[in-house]
Amino acid sequence: MSALVKDRVAKVLVYLVLIIAALAVVFPVYYALAGSIMPTRDLIKAPPALVPSGIHPGNFADVFHAIPLGRQYLNSVVVAGIITAAQVLTSLLAAYAFVFLPMKWRKAVFGLFLATLMIPWEAIIIPNYKTISNAHLANTYFALVLPFLASAFGTFMLRQSFLQFPMELRDAAKIDGSGHLRFLWRIVVPVSRPTIAAIAVYSFLSAWNQYFWPLLVTDDPKMQTLQLGMSQLNNSESADPRLILAGVACSVLPTLLLVVFGQKFIVKGLTSGAVK
Amino acid sequence: MLSSNGLSIQVLDQRGGVLTALDGASHDADATLATARGGGTRRRSALLSRDHGLAWLFLLPSLAIFAIFILYPLVQSFVLSTHGSDIFGNSSRFVGLKHFREMFSDSGFYKILETTAMFTVMTVIPGVLGALALVLLMESRIRGIRIFRSAFALPFAFSAASASVIFAVIYNPAVGIANGMLAHFGSKPVGWLTDPKWVLLSVVVVQVWMTLGYNVLVLSAGVAAIPGDIIEAARLDGATGWRLHRSVMVPLLSPQLFFLTVVSTINSLQAFASIRILAPEGGPGGKAMTLVYAIYNKGFENGNSDLGTASAYAIVLLFIVLVLTAIQFGVLERKVFYR
Structure with a gap:
């Protein structure tokens, strides 16, 4: 076999493996989207249909009737929005203190921030549940957002970004001792916009995807988030695949668009810790 | 830490940040x-x-x-684990190390540890190596790489809950498409989530599917960061195909591979939504009862309220994750190839 033929064969094999892998990875995504518009007969016949026999937008209307999906959507947007805004704000202030302000025990306090990153949330979820239920905050937005209003990860990322500032820029903060908030808002925030955006994407996705904590602190369907509401469709005795897939399709659409169209952005935000 | 997979990816990814913290300047x-x-x-x-x-x-x-x-x-976890609890979950009298003694003498506890270890190994190794294989194949200078890369990144858009719910439909014993396909090829239906032999593997498939997208993103970013002249130099020296990958690319990707291994391990240890949705109560025969799920099971599921025992399990989880993080800190700076 000539080198050229060998090369051709290798290339075809690479394509073949990649195509099979891509089909396997994409199939559940396709099936969720296609299934969400299938009529019941497509989903329950044997073998189940791969392509919808027609478009049935009625599935979406039905799922919004079956559970308060609209309200749960709003809950998720509100909760993830508040958490994102708060994390950006508290991280900005904390990182600013670490880099631009004189303070005692700087290293110790920063070490404490880093140490909190090592604690798995699930290992301390029981006392946190008790704190919230003892304060009679179950089934409130407070319960869903309070523990997540600060982010050691966000603080860390912003601090790294601030430390890259040119010295003159940082010295400017010292000249006018009273203008820290103005300096933060006018100079630091605009310069750090890419880092802030990355943190915001990360915070939002994390909050949007939460499951364990909302499961413990909410049982009123009107206060539950999208992730819980949508998964509840699967738990009920009369689980209807048509409604389940319509619910999933609704819930996943925003993040799906984000991944398809904002991939570069996400890669930067979510892999910044992994790539030096 | 998306994780709680979320992106559970959640808490876990944050650890990525920590790596850099160590060598980051504080002066x-x-x-x-x-x-x-x-x-x-x-x-x-x-x-x-x-x-x-x-x-x-x-x-x-x-x-x-x-x-x-x-x-x-954190402090309260230790307090709770040394106290009894009434049927409402309120802690009662001090019981010392009773919960830990019971836990360590309970064969169920070792079964949970074994399941957790199996689940972790079965998800981390295929998740990381599978992503590496895909990323290296995409480096073969072929057309349409962007389409493949987007396709492999898609699962990243799915939360643990939404991915699990989709697979619950696919695995449905009567009308699911998995058994539909088997029937089409003349095979008997499989109880994906109801057969003790299959349930853990079925959850593993979902977990691998979910993490693959993120792993591909991280490794692709790592490949993009390799200076082109290094690859060109290796090619000029005659390194092609498999040899180029094994001797040049993989060592250069070792920081990302190590990062992903640790993060995926911690992620898998914290996997919750997938088990709750696909294998409630730990699945048939408790075959999918992992450590995190046991915390929920003892403390909350089906009206259980044994928060003392659940806290003892939580402390075991805490120590396992702390040890892994310490390994990450210790090994990362020394053993992994850096440019």
Whole structure:
């Protein structure tokens, strides 16, 4: 076999493996989207249909009737929005203190921030549940957002970004001792916009995807988030695949668009810790 | 830490940040502090002490949240694990190490550890190696790479809950498409989620599917960061195909591979939504009862309220994750190839 033929064969094999892998990875995504518009007969016949026999937008209307999906959507947007805004704000202030302000025990306090990153949330979820239920905050937005209003990860990322500032820029903060908030808002925030955006994407996705904590602190369907509401469709005795897939399709659409169209952005935000 | 997979990816990814923290500079701030101190005039020192106050004011919101929702519960976990609890989950009298003694003498506990270890190994190894294989194949200078890369990144858009719910439909014993396909090829239906032999593997498939997208993103970013001249030089030296991958690319990707291995391990240890949705109560025969799920099972599921025992399990989880993080800190700086 000539080198050229060998090369051709290798290339075809690479394509073949990649195509099979891509089909396997994409199939559940396709099936969720296609299934969400299938009529019941497509989903329950044997073998189940791969392509919808027609478009049935009625599935979406039905799922919004079956559970308060609209309200749960709003809950998720509100909760993830508040958490994102708060994390950006508290991280900005904390990182600013670490880099631009004189303070005692700087290293110790920063070490404490880093140490909190090592604690798995699930290992301390029981006392946190008790704190919230003892304060009679179950089934409130407070319960869903309070523990997540600060982010050691966000603080860390912003601090790294601030430390890259040119010295003159940082010295400017010292000249006018009273203008820290103005300096933060006018100079630091605009310069750090890419880092802030990355943190915001990360915070939002994390909050949007939460499951364990909302499961413990909410049982009123009107206060539950999208992730819980949508998964509840699967738990009920009369689980209807048509409604389940319509619910999933609704819930996943925003993040799906984000991944398809904002991939570069996400890669930067979510892999910044992994790539030096 | 998306994780809770979320992106559970959630908490876990944050650890990525920690890596950099270790070698990140911390001297600059002290240097500026020294400069400021050198100022010396009365006005400046007055300003300075006000700035000291300002620093604490700026840190206050974060410190308050960490104190209430991380440090206090950390201490409280140990308190709860040494107390009994009534049927409402309120802690009662001090029982010392009773919960731990019972846990360590309970064969169910070792079964849970074994399931957790199996689940972790079965998800991390295929997840990381599978992503590596895909990324290296995409480096073969072929057309349409962007389409493949987007396709492999898609699962990243799915939360653990939404991915699990989709697979629950696919695995449905009567009308699911998995059994539909088997029937089409003349095979008997499989009880994906109802057969003790299959349930763990079925959850593993979902977990691998979910993490693959993120792993591909991280490794692709790692490949993009390799300077083109290194690859060209290796090609000129005659390294092609498999040899180029094994001897050049994989060593250069070792920081990302190590990062992904640790993060995926911690992620898998914390996997919750997939088990709750696909294998409630740990699945048939408790075959999918992992450590995290046991915390929920003992403390909350089906009206259970044994928060003392659940806290003992939580402390075991805490130690396992802390040890893994320590390994990450210790090994990363030394053993992994750096450019």
